[in-house]
Amino acid sequence: MTLLRTTLLRTRLRLLAILIVLVSGSLVAVGSARAVEVAHFTLANGLEVVVVPDRRTPVVTHMLWYKVGSADEEPGKSGLAHFLEHLMFKGTAKNPFGRFSQVVATLGGQENAFTSTDYTGYFQRIAREQLETVMTFEADRMSGLVLTDANVLPERDVVLEEYNMRVANSPEARLGEQISAALYLNHPYGRPVIGWRPEIEKLNREDALAFYKRHYAPNNAVLVVTGDVSPEEVKALAEKTYGKIDKVVDIKPRLRPQEPTPVAMRQVTLADSRVAQPSLQRSYLVPSYARQQNGEAEALDVLARILGHSSTGRLYRALVVDQKLASSAGAWYQGTALDLTRFGAYATPLPGIGFAELEAALDRVIVDLVKDGVTAEELDRAKTRLIADAVYAQDNQSTLARWYGAALTTGSTVADVLAWPDRIRAVDAERVRAVARAYLDRVRSVTGYLVKELPKVEEKRS
Known part of the structure; x- marks a missing residue:
């Protein structure tokens, strides 16, 4: 399968992932039908961890969320959060391009990623005994991403093709863009998650690395693990893998320009x-x-x-x-x-x-x-x-x-x-x-x- 076809497949699955979050649109929670005990703790380096045990099948879902999305981009660099999501699959010094995905596939697992206005997420669904494997890989790319012009610029072309597929070729999506831009006069929610095309075309390696170093850190992330695990198991593995990563000391509060009181339809x-x-x-x-x-x-x-x-x-x-x-x-x-x-x-x-x-x-x-x-x-x-x-x-x-x-x-x-x-x-x-x-x-x-x-x-x- 070519890189373009692989990326487009990942894109379609990512859209489904985002849809599940956004269609419900709101906080949902456990009810009374099945008792679920949720564990929540924070590692010394600031990584928040949530564990939701579900013992019905020997499978786990490992999902790492970063508290950064398109609304946290600098003006003029729209689409950067989504672009970096693509680039996170380019590999590290320990695990070159393709190895993470190949191992997950060989183990019979699934992986994907998604970007929204307020967060970016990466997840794997895998057999419970392979949880440490995916945690090790994900922790590695939290701090060890390697980017070069050779792998950044072709991926920018892939994002531009995604823009054509998702927006340029969809009148409904184009109208949605215009409605959001008109609704948000001052807040960055008014720009599309995928970005404005003229700005996507200018994104480069330096932009991506600066964004990565500024936002991708354990103290700016939430790890959620659901499935056939105990909180004690997850805590031990999280400390063994993510716990070795230093926090970023200058994570700034997420203060965005806010909307003025609306006065005109x-x-x-x-x-x-x-x-x-x-x-x-x-x-x-x-x-x-x-x-x-x-x-x-x-x-x-x-x-x-x-x-x-x-x-x-x-x-x-x-x-x-x-x-x-x-x-x-x-x-x-x-x-x-x-x-x-x-x-x-x-x-x-x-x-x-x-x-x-x-x-x-x-x-x-x-x-x-x-x-x-x-x-x-x-x-x-x-x-x-x-x-x-x-x-x-x-x-x-x-x-x-x-x-x-x-x-x-x-x-x-x-x-x-x-x-x-x-x-x-x-x-x-x-x-x-x-x-x-x-x-x-x-x-x-x-x-x-x-x-x-x-x-x-x-x-x-x-």
């Missing part, structure tokens, strides 16, 4: 001849779990479920079933973020339905909810499904690891994750109505329209 329209079906997307600026007050994030999670979950959501019932204006409609909340985040709504109009009519109907659903609140039945169903989904998801080791890794790299704690079901149960109808009133305000939003072509402007005759 914004609209963006993207025309692309490849669009087969027009669509409407809207994002509101809202608190994340890390930035909330008094249970706002939990209420936003419940609100998103009531408004937009599949065929039971208010938007789907109103726009698709009752009014027959759209073929799909829904809402979502991306609660896992270090700073202010997004609450989204979307709809795809049926043929012959204009955006004005569709958007007016969407707005009426939100206005009615703010005016009249939610029913007891809606509230109970939403909370029950949120908690049930979290319980069912415990059957996946990788999902368990993602819950804790995403939480600890975005300002939450293990205790927050464990308490999440109880906090969801405590959400009441008035709290849901209050967050809808406060945050689903058009002045806090950007609405994007995806069309095949823009309307022609007629020239005035003299």
